[in-house]
Amino acid sequence: DAMVIQNPRYQVTQFGKPVTLSCSQTLNHNVMYWYQQKSSQAPKLLFHYYDKDFNNEADTPDNFQSRRPNTSFCFLDIRSPGLGDAAMYLCATSRGPSPGYTFGSGTRLTVV
Amino acid sequence: SQKIEQNSEALNIQEGKTATLTCNYTNYSPAYLQWYRQDPGRGPVFLLLIRENEKEKRKERLKVTFDTTLKQSLFHITASQPADSATYLCAPGTGGFKTIFGAGTRLFVKA
Numbered sequence: 522d523a524m525v526i527q528n529p530r531y532q533v534t535q536f537g538k539p540v541t542l543s544c545s546q547t548l549n550h551n552v553m554y555w556y557q558q559k560s561s562q563a564p565k566l567l568f569h570y571y572d573k574d575f576n577n578e579a580d581t582p583d584n585f586q587s588r589r590p591n592t593s594f595c596f597l598d599i600r601s602p603g604l605g606d607a608a609m610y611l612c613a614t615s616r617g618p619s620p621g622y623t624f625g626s627g628t629r630l631t632v633v
Numbered sequence: 634s635q636k637i638e639q640n641s642e643a644l645n646i647q648e649g650k651t652a653t654l655t656c657n658y659t660n661y662s663p664a665y666l667q668w669y670r671q672d673p674g675r676g677p678v679f680l681l682l683i684r685e686n687e688k689e690k691r692k693e694r695l696k697v698t699f700d701t702t703l704k705q706s707l708f709h710i711t712a713s714q715p716a717d718s719a720t721y722l723c724a725p726g727t728g729g730f731k732t733i734f735g736a737g738t739r740l741f742v743k744a
Contacts, residue, residue, distance in 0.1 A: 561736065620732065
């Protein structure tokens with residue numbers, strides 16, 4: 522089945538230690554998104570890639586970066602995680618700007 | 634700024650009853666509105682989309698209405714089952730890549 526896969530499901534990192542979360546998709550969608558979701562809050566868009574074009578949200582901290590080496594893979598890099606970055610990170614895909622995103626199961630990040 | 638309001642209090646209903654969830658939005662005019670289901674510790678799953686020129690949309694036991702005058706969408710689950718227990722997110726959209734989600738309403742269906 523075509524899907525969006527996020528690895529790992531759970532990630533524990535030390536305060537200030539760089540961490541990378543990964544997302545892969547078999548849907549061949551040209552848009553990939555990264556959302557941050559804290560407990561009982563709405564998912565918050567961090568950035569998206571439309572093909573190779575990177576689009577950062579204005580309020581996304583510089584601490585967060587992303588890479589998309591090919592259509593199938595997208596990475597979220599957190600350069601110096603703080604305690605406030607503990608959250609669920611969700612990857613989603615779409616075909617162009619069409620609604621009805623396909624989400625992965627998320628990566629729960631804990632910062633210790 | 635654009636704002637989406639969903640009831641933050643959990644909705645508790647008995648199995649077999651109809652669950653009705655509300656989504657209100659302010660400061661924009663969405664061309665469509667999406668509803669997603671999110672289980673604990675999982676990513677959202679897309680359920681339904683309704684466009685501004687549609688008053689009502691149905692899919693199996695789900696029904697969505699969209700009132701652009703009231704700036705509100707109602708999401709109904711008829712003949713609810715314990716398996717329907719989850720958080721339901723609404724996401725009004727204007728097109729483009731920035732989809733803003735509501736924080737969701739938690740639904741508990743008791744057997």
